[in-house]
Amino acid sequence: MSISAPAQGAALADWLAYLETLHPKPIDLGLERIRAVAARLNLSLDCVKITVAGTNGKGSTCAMLESILLTAGYKVGKYTSPHLLRFNERIRVNGEEASDADIVARLERIEAAREGVTLTYFEMTTLAALLLFQAARLDVAVLEVGLGGRLDAVNLIDADCAILTSVDLDHMQYLGDTREAIGREKAHVFRPGRPAICADPVPPQTVIDHAQAIGADLWRVGVDFNYSGDRQQWAYGGRSQRRNALGYPALRGANQLLNASAALAALEALRERLVVTQQDVRQGLLHVSLPGRMQILPGLPATILDVGHNPHAASALGQNLDSMGHYPHTYAVVGMLHDKDIEATLSRLSRRVDRWLCATLGGPRGTSAQELAAIVRRIGGEQAPVDPFIAQTSEIVRPTGEHKPGVRAAPRPAVAARDVQVSTFDSPEQAFAEARRLATDNDRILVFGSFATVGPVLDLLRREGRDVLA
Structure with a gap:
């Protein structure tokens, strides 16, 4: 009413x-x-x-x-x-x-x-x-x-x-x-x-x-x-x-x-x-500027903010992470809404993450950290699937400048997911704070899964005086 x-x-x-x-x-x-x-x-x-x-x-x-x-x-x-x-x-x-x-x-x-x-x-x-x-x-x-x-x-x-x-x-x-x-x-x-x-x-x-x-x-x-x-x-x-x-x-x-x-x-x-x-x-x-879309913050450790919340977006995010080079550990702060395809989305990134920090999102559409953690553990022991995004929509950019959008990159072979650590937190801010405590300057932190995950972390950084909206 x-x-x-x-x-x-x-x-x-x-x-x-x-x-x-x-x-x-x-x-x-x-x-x-x-x-x-x-x-x-x-x-x-x-x-x-x-x-x-x-x-x-x-x-x-x-x-x-x-x-x-x-x-x-x-x-x-x-x-x-x-x-x-x-x-x-x-x-x-x-x-x-x-x-x-x-x-x-x-x-x-x-x-x-x-x-x-x-x-x-x-x-x-x-x-x-x-x-x-x-x-x-x-x-x-x-x-x-x-x-x-x-x-x-x-x-x-x-x-x-x-x-x-x-x-x-x-x-x-x-x-x-x-x-x-x-x-x-x-x-x-x-x-x-x-x-x-x-x-x-x-x-x-x-x-x-x-x-x-x-x-x-x-x-x-x-x-x-x-x-x-x-x-x-x-x-x-x-x-x-x-x-x-x-x-x-x-x-x-x-x-x-x-x-x-x-x-x-x-x-x-x-x-x-x-x-x-x-x-x-x-x-x-x-x-052009658009916060929260593969946004890499200045400073160390490398911190990436991305509002991607479906399998298609997670596939693109995975490609972008691969292009960044090697990092000893990747800490993923994730919160998602329950009406999303959570398992398929997280599966796209499973082989790239060493530690998952699952955060509860409030509201009627929010998913609890415990539910997310259960999904992460379920996919953690499975073989990472061949990424359909890479097979269907990867761009091929050749040194000569020739580009053939009708030709797709060969899919990566399936790779067994690594053993990863999973922890739960009451909010994205708490999960991000723990990621910052754990990560060294050589590691990277990924914050993704929803506007409701990235937004609170951006606000926290803004209140710390970081220029995060440029």
Whole structure:
């Protein structure tokens, strides 16, 4: 049952607590309710609109688009979720987080307009972001889809260009338990006659079929756009545009060139409306920032923060860890939500971790440290599986600059998992403190598994005076 709406002038924290009580289900996919309220609000965005859907890579792609477009001089709004430290991270205008007062003013307006229609937390906050963007008179809005696509609140907006970064198994209780089913849901962000950028190297047939059925202008990586690179620089090639001699994105990770090429394909598809120079691209990629995505902190021991929380993301994380070189010991601080495929996710990293420090995450979706530890012990004595991510989506970058996205790296042979130590903690902060106590300067600490794991550790480091959000 909903509590009473906050009084006039209430704090943002009070409003966010209220939003959690409005609807009987925390996730209730569907567009009927939000469309009804949006109509009452006379909501419309008179700007270029780019939506970004996908299992992984959405946040990085949105960040690159924002950085490039800001460098090009456009007024840009970016909406993403979830957040690491502050709700305000979700709504940005011209690179700055929205203020508490601006968010509260929009929530008050939505509350007055909804007239008994119950909206979820995400639906209310999506409307707040869109109202802020409407008032800001943007040139471009970059909108990250929350869950799936077809019934997600962000799909209220008819995008001028839609990006699908990747399709893999996650949120299966809502989207289906196969890539084909999940791809069908995500492909519904595409619009008839408009560019639909697909950066998944091996997309489910349902994605292609839906794009063809509605008459979307489908751009496929390896078909309509591509990238190549060597150790110093990389290049993008599209249908009619090529961008050479690009510096690597500031974001680390095995898949960041794939994400960057998707962003550049979207900009090529929109080039008649958005003029973006080669220098804009270079500077935008050089200065892009996104905490919590393969974020390596300065100092010793090496500390890596990554919000990856599904098998696909863990596979990419494993590749990135392998590229870092040898460390005597790896300490993994992990906390996960119980609706994730925990066993498959941890299995992707089992051979790379010497000691697991399992942390309890609170809330109704949280998993206890003891449950995580039991899963770690169960997979610890098993043979590590062949990594399907490596077999399907690894990039091959050749010294000559030749890149063949259709050719996949040979899978690593199965390796028997090592005996590892497992311990449990009441919170990510406690687990991280113990990892720091145990690790030497030559070791590395990995913090991963959820925004709710990385966020508290980032906050702890921030309070210690570390520059962790740059």
